[in-house]
Amino acid sequence: MQVFLETERLLLRQFTEDDLENLVDLDSDPDVMRFLTGGPPTPRAVLQNDYLPAYLRYYERHEGFGFWAAIEKATGEFLGWFHFRPPEGGPADEPELGYRLRKAAWGKGYGTEGSRALIRKGFTELGVRRVVASTYQDNIGSRRVMEKAGMTLVRSFRPTPADFASHFPYDDAPQKVWDGDEVEYALEKAEWERQGAAAREQLPGNENPAEREASRAPGRAIPPD
Numbered sequence: 001m002q003v004f005l006e007t008e009r010l011l012l013r014q015f016t017e018d019d020l021e022n023l024v025d026l027d028s029d030p031d032v033m034r035f036l037t038g039g040p041p042t043p044r045a046v047l048q049n050d051y052l053p054a055y056l057r058y059y060e061r062h063e064g065f066g067f068w069a070a071i072e073k074a075t076g077e078f079l080g081w082f083h084f085r086p087p088e089g090g091p092a093d094e095p096e097l098g099y100r101l102r103k104a105a106w107g108k109g110y111g112t113e114g115s116r117a118l119i120r121k122g123f124t125e126l127g128v129r130r131v132v133a134s135t136y137q138d139n140i141g142s143r144r145v146m147e148k149a150g151m152t153l154v155r156s157f158r159p160t161p162a163d164f165a166s167h168f169p170y171d172d173a174p175q176k177v178w179d180g181d182e183v184e185y186a187l188e189k190a191e192w193e194r195q196g197a198a199a200r201e202q203l204p205g206n207e208n209p210a211e212r213e214a215s216r217a218p219g220r221a222i223p224p225d
């Protein structure tokens with residue numbers, strides 16, 4: 001198993017040819033596909049002949065970026081995937097973050113955990129300058145993951161037919177599904193560093209010394225030891 005990244009509860013590993021059924025199963029759930037295709041599954045043949053081979057080729061061409069299978073450490077279960085890679089024709093130091101998890105894995109913080117770890121690795125090891133991510137305006141779960149990873153809204157835009165064609169080359173259905181906008185979020189390295197410094201200051205024992213003194217001043221309730 002080619003592990004790319006490990007978090008407290010997740011392993012992100014390279015895909016292999018044996019993952020076809022995992023992908024078919026993931027993309028067969030209408031709830032998972034709701035904000036992607038409106039519900040219809042990705043056809044097996046497309047996963048087998050286009051998507052999975054593209055994921056596998058990517059590891060050879062672009063070290064450090066690509067699609068990563070998310071495995072729950074406690075159970076060894078395939079939970080879905082994250083991608084972290086420059087968009088087609090985009091700058092190499094501005095990867096796009098994305099994720100798709102099985103419904104059984106939702107609401108446990110996995111989306112946030114994997115995203116934060118990829119962003120950290122990007123900024124500290126992969127020479128990334130800026131991370132971007134986009135989703136449909138009503139995909140609140142996805143937007144919350146972006147926000148909890150420190151990203152902020154940059155713009156809303158209406159995808160063009162060419163955008164749909166590049167994301168769903170096998171089907172024109174999504175064009176008929178959406179009447180709202182896509183939202184794009186981003187995080188610059190300098191902002192991520194600033195957020196990290198601010199968060200460290202909140203940790204117990206890292207308070208500003210002046211504040212610590214103030215909290216000991218007479219009249220302030222001091223918690224018992």
Ligand SMILES: CC(C)(COP(=O)(O)OP(=O)(O)OC[C@H]1O[C@@H](n2cnc3c(N)ncnc32)[C@H](O)[C@@H]1OP(=O)(O)O)[C@@H](O)C(=O)NCCC(=O)NCCS
Nearest residue numbers: 032099100101106107108109110111112135140141142144
């Ligand atoms: C989007 C997705 C990855 C979120 O993963 P997740 O592991 O459930 O997210 P987390 O548990 O880290 O939750 C992050 C935050 O979003 C909130 N959230 C998650 N799903 C939500 C939903 N459907 N509605 C409202 N809030 C939601 C969580 O409550 C949490 O916020 P909080 O800590 O303030 O309570 C998952 O729902 C998914 O795979 N969806 C299908 C595929 C998809 O739409 N991918 C994105 C396409 S761009």
